[in-house]
Amino acid sequence: MTKELTERQKLLLTLIVHEHSRTALPVASNALVRQYSLPMSSATVRNEMTALTEMGYLRQPHTSAGRVPTEEGYRYLVSHLLNPTTLPATTRNTISHQFYQSPQGLDQWLPLAASVLASHSQAASIVTAPHSERATFKHLELIATRATQVLMVLVLVGGEIRQAFLSLDTPVSQEALSQVAARFNDLCRSATLETLDKLPVPSDSLDQQVLRAIRDQLSQVGKLVTGEVYLDGLTNVLAEPEFAEMDMARSALRVLEERPLLNDLISRTIMTEKVGGVQVLIGGEGTWEELRDCSVILTRYGVPDLLTGTLGVLGPMRISYGRTISTIRFVAGLLTDLVSQTMVD
Amino acid sequence: MTKELTERQKLLLTLIVHEHSRTALPVASNALVRQYSLPMSSATVRNEMTALTEMGYLRQPHTSAGRVPTEEGYRYLVSHLLNPTTLPATTRNTISHQFYQSPQGLDQWLPLAASVLASHSQAASIVTAPHSERATFKHLELIATRATQVLMVLVLVGGEIRQAFLSLDTPVSQEALSQVAARFNDLCRSATLETLDKLPVPSDSLDQQVLRAIRDQLSQVGKLVTGEVYLDGLTNVLAEPEFAEMDMARSALRVLEERPLLNDLISRTIMTEKVGGVQVLIGGEGTWEELRDCSVILTRYGVPDLLTGTLGVLGPMRISYGRTISTIRFVAGLLTDLVSQTMVD
């Protein structure tokens, strides 16, 4: 059913999408032939347009308006007509420079990635901090603060750092704490949650408490509930003409702001249109009422099974898929490099 | 010049502000007497209204509309007419419960604070992570990752944790690293940036590198450039009728999104109307073009000189100052408690 498109129809669909993405207006047959100096008349274009409309790829807002791509139209484009473009070398350089000139660690790179994505796609960007899917013990540190308060710092394989506070019954010296930590570091080398369960229950009360705390921390890893989501360019979305009526804009941005929704969106990494690992979610796909006029483009980065995060973009449905996908893929590549370089294993 | 207000005028100003805050519309003399069963006629109210208008506290959008408070009006209200209200006990309990039932540490509390502020004020909220103004060394940890890669974890007095990566020329064992760390922990106890400068330059190359890294980290503290700003409720702002024209909304939200602007806003903790430590910035105060129709209410929390952050709210100018200020003050109090309880000193 989808293979009925002639070459000319494919061309026209592409051009209409492109033009609509430029102007945000319905595309007229006349404007098309003029803009792209097509070797045919507007009447021919109109004929093809009716064909494409009947196939469900185009839509006209009202009887006497131009055509606008439908969700189906975009899907067809993304899955059949998108030639894998590469970013121009100069852009690539500009971007990578920004990353490599401030080699300060993840907490700098992630917001930077969000900012780069936002400015290059003129849309809202989403970047989540990388997490290890299986939490593995790397290093423990116990630091005395006040009499019975202990700061516990836990480093996981991958480099994730988690901290927690312990309240003891009786004061313990820093020396004693360091010894306990040293023992655990020895005992728990590369331990996962399962390994920990096999350890004998320690007799000492402090040891028990530490072990429990470690287990708590490990079990929390992977739950995306932490505040580690970087957003940027939210106001870009507001600038798009299709969000002139507030309600649209509001519901779109709500998706990014409300953690449950966002988590849902990210975790339900729907395989709608898969292009080299980049997921394209067009117009809410029926499930996402709030995203009716939006598209979300996501991909993963990092080292599979060890330390991975998600990054992507939310924009109007007429976002430039080609360019955006390339940008996302490129930034994801950069982050993957940086993560694997600085990863703790 | 400001003391000319009669008691009745004060009452009317208060009521007008209150009514306008409810409806977001110009307030009519008629509506006022009806709504509040005033013991006077609408004509009297009109007379007072013209008086207040001449004094610059009210404004009428056009000849035949009701009155709207001016910036000056709000300022007068905030600095003269706001009786220090307390939050109802039930709200206080609801809020504190949320904090104390998930005692997971700052990274949980800060987004929670942002969320609470946003939902209780129906505006956008801002919470910055607390920083120590003077960075003081507490504890150092060096962890071997790969051959020549070292993860450095630095704990500051106050509890702030900073991490960095060192690249060594030659591989060093974890044992050796631990010894180096132990030496520094001994040597740098409670050291500040100034104290560090007085230390003799170490002969060992590794020691040199570590010392440099510590100094780097310490000197970065206090710069608010880190990504540690929690925002919430941005879409609340979009819901307000005064932001029906996108541009207003956009420029308001841009202030929160663009770090330089936000930093500027927070650091220029302007003492416009100071109410028990809460700063009220009404209508951009001439300096902030983007905030012409907004008000920003901020306060600090934490332990002065040791670990302090900022929190507050951005909303439409007709935000309910009394309630919002109480809420902010209450949440700030909570955070202060939590911070000082878990602070590392």
Next chain:
DNA sequence: ATTAGCACTCTCATGCCGAGAGTGCTAATT
């Protein structure tokens, strides 16, 4: 000092009109 009453002003919703844009269809052309 307050208030009733009234004239005056301004906004806002409504309906109407004409211009313009863009299509669909038919008939002519290649």
Next chain:
DNA sequence: AATTAGCACTCTCGGCATGAGAGTGCTAAT
């Protein structure tokens, strides 16, 4: 059989007039 010129038709959009309604300011009476 595909393409195209030509034209009638439809729909949107901006401008304009109109009338109702809301709210004020002022004057005169209490």
